[in-house]
Amino acid sequence: MKDATLAPKNASFDYIIIGGGTAGCALAATLSQNASVLVLERGGSPYENPTATDMGNSVNTLLNNTPNSWSQLFISEDGVYNTRPRVLGGGSVINGGFYSRAGNDYVEEAEWEMEEVEAAYEWVEKKLVFEPQVIEWQKAFKDGLLEAGESPDNGFTYDHIYGTKIGGTIFDRAGHRHTAANLLEYANPNRIVVYLHASVHKVLFTTEAYEVLFEDANGVFHKANLANKATNEVILSAGALGSPQLLMLSGVGPAVHLEAHGVNPLVLDQPMVGQGMADNPMNFVAIPSPQPVELSLIQAVGITKFDSYIEGLSGLSLSFDITRRFFDGVLNLLNETSHTTSRKILTQSIAVLLKSFDVKLEVRMNGGLIFQKVDGPASKGHMKLRNTNPRDNPSVTFNYYQEPEDLNKCVKGLNTIIRMINSKAFSKYKYPGVTARELLNLMLALPINLRPRHVTSAFNLKQFCIDTVTSVWHYHGGCQVGKVVDKNYKVLGIDGLRVIDGSTFLKSPGTNPQATVMMLGRYMGQEIIRQRAAFHEK
Numbered sequence: 001m002k003d004a005t006l007a008p009k010n011a012s013f014d015y016i017i018i019g020g021g022t023a024g025c026a027l028a029a030t031l032s033q034n035a036s037v038l039v040l041e042r043g044g045s046p047y048e049n050p051t052a053t054d055m056g057n058s059v060n061t062l063l064n065n066t067p068n069s070w071s072q073l074f075i076s077e078d079g080v081y082n083t084r085p086r087v088l089g090g091g092s093v094i095n096g097g098f099y100s101r102a103g104n105d106y107v108e109e110a111e112w113e114m115e116e117v118e119a120a121y122e123w124v125e126k127k128l129v130f131e132p133q134v135i136e137w138q139k140a141f142k143d144g145l146l147e148a149g150e151s152p153d154n155g156f157t158y159d160h161i162y163g164t165k166i167g168g169t170i171f172d173r174a175g176h177r178h179t180a181a182n183l184l185e186y187a188n189p190n191r192i193v194v195y196l197h198a199s200v201h202k203v204l205f206t207t208e209a210y211e212v213l214f215e216d217a218n219g220v221f222h223k224a225n226l227a228n229k230a231t232n233e234v235i236l237s238a239g240a241l242g243s244p245q246l247l248m249l250s251g252v253g254p255a256v257h258l259e260a261h262g263v264n265p266l267v268l269d270q271p272m273v274g275q276g277m278a279d280n281p282m283n284f285v286a287i288p289s290p291q292p293v294e295l296s297l298i299q300a301v302g303i304t305k306f307d308s309y310i311e312g313l314s315g316l317s318l319s320f321d322i323t324r325r326f327f328d329g330v331l332n333l334l335n336e337t338s339h340t341t342s343r344k345i346l347t348q349s350i351a352v353l354l355k356s357f358d359v360k361l362e363v364r365m366n367g368g369l370i371f372q373k374v375d376g377p378a379s380k381g382h383m384k385l386r387n388t389n390p391r392d393n394p395s396v397t398f399n400y401y402q403e404p405e406d407l408n409k410c411v412k413g414l415n416t417i418i419r420m421i422n423s424k425a426f427s428k429y430k431y432p433g434v435t436a437r438e439l440l441n442l443m444l445a446l447p448i449n450l451r452p453r454h455v456t457s458a459f460n461l462k463q464f465c466i467d468t469v470t471s472v473w474h475y476h477g478g479c480q481v482g483k484v485v486d487k488n489y490k491v492l493g494i495d496g497l498r499v500i501d502g503s504t505f506l507k508s509p510g511t512n513p514q515a516t517v518m519m520l521g522r523y524m525g526q527e528i529i530r531q532r533a534a535f536h537e538k
């Protein structure tokens with residue numbers, strides 16, 4: 001692992017992987033067994049600041065949106081805050097750590113080989129997945145879900161099955177996070193080079209992808225190229241925002257849009273790049289507790305038959321200073337979106353929230369957050385360039401709850417949460433006399449997004465879903481299979497170029513995607529090695 005300032009002006013490799021994230025690390029480690037691999041990652045190393053990845057610091061790490069931090073804030077045109085990972089290991093460095101495989105139906109629809117998929121999941125699990133230690137709050141939450149009707153109790157399993165289960169986690173029992181970057185321990189050290197702080201600007205093409213232009217932290221540009229264009233490839237693993245953005249910046253995308261931004265030359269008019277962007281809506285309820293609660297991220301999950309997933313976390317800490325800076329970032333970015341939030345109302349509600357912190361340096365939440373995530377989702381949006389700087393956020397619209405089926409799932413999910421809050425099993429973690437509806441309505445007063453609040457939200461769950469929607473950060477799409485890439489993840493119409501990451505998904509896999517994103521990196525790495533061997537045999 002080296003800083004990109006140490007990169008030569010030009011170097012050759014068999015595979016150039018753009019983005020050392022959740023999929024990219026698994027892919028790079030696998031390909032390096034049989035070929036020379038270059039990984040270009042725009043962020044730094046998660047090992048630079050090991051305590052920032054600990055469970056207790058997860059909210060502060062996520063909210064830290066200072067320049068070059070691991071979490072790059074963006075706001076979708078829907079008026080919902082979101083984040084883009086910017087660190088080796090990608091989303092696995094800043095996420096909730098929950099690990100759960102995709103269901104068999106997902107694997108069948110993707111036309112992946114079941115046995116190979118199983119082996120790829122196991123390869124990931126051996127390195128970085130643990131069974132969580134379930135303590136009091138998570139146990140009460142799990143028992144509450146069962147009482148609310150989400151049965152059977154499936155115990156501890158990685159599998160995606162209806163009912164209530166305890167899933168895996170990438171946090172060990174001491175609360176230390178293990179990330180996709182750890183998968184690089186599998187790599188052949190003699191055949192892999194990883195450059196950090198290497199921001200890729202574009203892929204340069206002849207008849208096939210052959211060169212990648214990247215900038216180091218000092219603003220110096222470097223090139224990397226493919227040693228042999230017949231068998232070698234550039235692979236985009238820059239995530240659901242990064243991969244479609246880089247395709248567009250490289251001249252592959254909707255011609256009229258690229259021309260409007262002066263992208264030159266136009267390599268391929270491909271109107272589907274940036275389409276099919278989706279983010280699973282999340283609606284959450286904060287539940288203050290009269291009892292002390294343990295620190296826990298997601299452990300138990302209710303997998304309902306109506307396709308809403310119910311998850312919870314407890315006892316999180318956040319710092320006054322980082323929260324204040326997060327909202328400064330939101331106010332700074334607000335002008336970038338076309339969303340029409342009143343800055344005055346937002347500033348007031350941020351001030352009220354921060355006042356409740358009492359300017360203590362660190363606030364620990366004595367209570368939990370329970371949320372529902374809508375599976376799919378059916379509602380889709382799109383991504384567009386704002387400018388041609390790859391470091392800047394593109395403009396993204398997710399169209400949350402545009403499709404009635406998503407809204408119906410949300411309402412059913414919230415009704416399950418209400419039953420869970422009212423369950424006997426969970427009763428000691430809720431103040432007596434406080435109703436579930438009062439807890440829900442509390443969310444309407446908090447600056448959890450930039451959307452308007454309607455008076456009907458206080459009694460109409462559909463309107464509540466729309467007004468209080470947040471992101472569960474499982475956004476995907478933009479380079480979807482069958483639209484931008486084929487079943488082998490090769491970019492349609494261009495040789496020597498693939499996309500392998502969450503941007504290729506048609507919907508979010510399992511309850512949470514990271515297991516399948518890492519699995520896909522391993523699975524496709526193995527597949528590419530097989531294809532390479534077959535080519536050489538010929």
Ligand SMILES: Cc1cc2nc3c(=O)[nH]c(=O)nc-3n(C[C@H](O)[C@H](O)[C@H](O)COP(=O)(O)OP(=O)(O)OC[C@H]3O[C@@H](n4cnc5c(N)ncnc54)[C@H](O)[C@@H]3O)c2cc1C
Binds near residue numbers: 084087098238
């Ligand atoms: C806050 C949060 C909580 C989450 N919680 C969970 C959870 O509990 N469980 C779960 O399963 N999933 C969770 N997820 C989702 C999961 O982490 C993501 O779906 C997954 O990490 C996406 O992987 P990816 O490989 O597609 O992209 P990423 O992991 O984002 O990787 C993309 C990489 O490309 C790099 N990159 C982008 N552009 C460039 C460029 N121009 N040049 C060089 N490098 C570039 C980025 O820096 C990044 O490292 C969460 C995500 C977040 C953000």
